[in-house]
Amino acid sequence: MAAMKKYFWDSEETEYMLKVLRELDIAKHLDGRKVRNLKLFKVAEKRMKQAGYHRSIDQIRHRWKVLKTSYYSWNNNQQTVKLTRFPQYATTMQSIMDESETWSRSHGTNTGPVRIRNRPKPTVHDEETEDSEEEATAAQSLHDHSTVDVIIKTDPETPPEMDSNLRIGFIGAGNMAYGIAKGVLQSGDVPPTNVKVSAPSARNFGRFQELGVAVTHSNAELVSSCDLVFVAVKPHLVTTILSEITDLVTRKHIIVSVAAGVTLATLQGLLPFDTVVLRLMPNLPCLVQQGALLFSRGTRARQEDGDLLRSLLQHCGLVEEGPEAWIDIHTGLSGSGVAFV
Numbered sequence: 001m002a003a004m005k006k007y008f009w010d011s012e013e014t015e016y017m018l019k020v021l022r023e024l025d026i027a028k029h030l031d032g033r034k035v036r037n038l039k040l041f042k043v044a045e046k047r048m049k050q051a052g053y054h055r056s057i058d059q060i061r062h063r064w065k066v067l068k069t070s071y072y073s074w075n076n077n078q079q080t081v082k083l084t085r086f087p088q089y090a091t092t093m094q095s096i097m098d099e100s101e102t103w104s105r106s107h108g109t110n111t112g113p114v115r116i117r118n119r120p121k122p123t124v125h126d127e128e129t130e131d132s133e134e135e136a137t138a139a140q141s142l143h144d145h146s147t148v149d150v151i152i153k154t155d156p157e158t159p160p161e162m163d164s165n166l167r168i169g170f171i172g173a174g175n176m177a178y179g180i181a182k183g184v185l186q187s188g189d190v191p192p193t194n195v196k197v198s199a200p201s202a203r204n205f206g207r208f209q210e211l212g213v214a215v216t217h218s219n220a221e222l223v224s225s226c227d228l229v230f231v232a233v234k235p236h237l238v239t240t241i242l243s244e245i246t247d248l249v250t251r252k253h254i255i256v257s258v259a260a261g262v263t264l265a266t267l268q269g270l271l272p273f274d275t276v277v278l279r280l281m282p283n284l285p286c287l288v289q290q291g292a293l294l295f296s297r298g299t300r301a302r303q304e305d306g307d308l309l310r311s312l313l314q315h316c317g318l319v320e321e322g323p324e325a326w327i328d329i330h331t332g333l334s335g336s337g338v339a340f341v
C-alpha cells in the first residue's frame with residue numbers, strides 16, 4: 001500500500017484542493033455539472049505545487065469530478081457515493097454549489113437550485129482509513145474506465161471522411177515512424193506530398209524518400225507546415241522536442257506521441273493548454289501492416305480526433321482506443337511480447 005500512496009488523496013490534500021478551487025471562484029465557472037474555464041485547474045495545479053502537493057492537472061480534474069459526482073449522489077438521497085468519506089467534504093461542496101447558484105441567478109444563467117436535503121449523515125466507520133476510501137475510488141475509476149465496453153470501434157466500411165488537404169508530419173525517422181507512414185500512405189487518402197519527416201540525421205531518410213515523402217532537419221519547419229504531427233522519438237528526448245516546438249503549436253494542430261512511458265499529463269503540460277494531444281502505442285509489426293495499435297485521447301481531444309487517427313492508421317493493423325492505463329500493459333504485451341516470441 002505504501003508504494004501506491006502517491007496515487008491516493010488524503011483528507012488534508014483534498015480539503016486544500018477545495019480551498020484553492022474556492023479561492024479561484026470555481027463557483028462562477030460552473031455550467032450545471034461542467035466547469036466552463038478549464039484553465040482554472042492549471043492555476044490550481046501551480047498553487048498546490050507551491051504548497052507541496054504535487055498533482056497533475058488531470059489528477060486535480062479527476063478528484064473534482066469524483067467529489068462532484070459524490071455530491072450529486074448525496075444530494076439525491078442515494079445510499080452510495082463514490083467517496084465513503086464524502087460527508088467531511090459535503091459542507092464545502094454545498095457552499096461552492098450555493099455560491100454557483102447565487103452567481104448564476106444574478107447573471108441570468110441559473111440552472112436550478114441544488115440542495116442537500118435534511119437527513120442523517122451516513123456513519124463512517126472508525127477503522128476506515130484514507131487509503132480504503134481511495135481504494136474504493138480507484139476501484140470505481142477502474143470500473144468506469146477499464147471495461148471492455150470502453151473500447152470504441154468504428155465500422156471499417158464507413159470510416160470518417162478524410163480531408164485530402166490534411167498535412168502529416170513525423171518528428172523522428174525510426175522504425176515506428178516508417179511503419180506508420182507506410183500505413184497512412186497505403187490508404188491512398190493522403191498523398192506522399194502531404195507528408196514530411198524531420199530528424200537530426202539523414203541516415204534513415206532514404207526509405208522515406210522512396211515513399212515520395214519530403215524530409216527536413218528542422219522540427220520547426222515541419223510543425224509550421226503540418227496539421228497532425230507524430231512525435232516518434234525516444235522518451236528521454238520528448239521534453240526537449242516539445243520545448244522546441246511549443247511556440248509553434250496552434251489550435252489547428254493534433255499532436256500524437258508514440259514515446260513509451262510519457263503520459264498524457266506530461267505531454268499536455270509541455271504544450272499550450274488547449275492543444276489536442278493523443279498518446280499512441282504501436283508495435284513493430286506495423287512495418288508490415290500487421291500491427292496492434294492502442295491510443296488514448298487527452299483532455300482536449302474530441303471523439304472526431306480519435307476517429308481521424310483511427311482512420312489514418314487502419315492499414316497499419318488492428319487499431320483500438322482505450323484508457324491510458326492500458327497503454328503500459330499494451331507496450332509489454334503487444335510490443336515486447338513480439339520480441340520475446
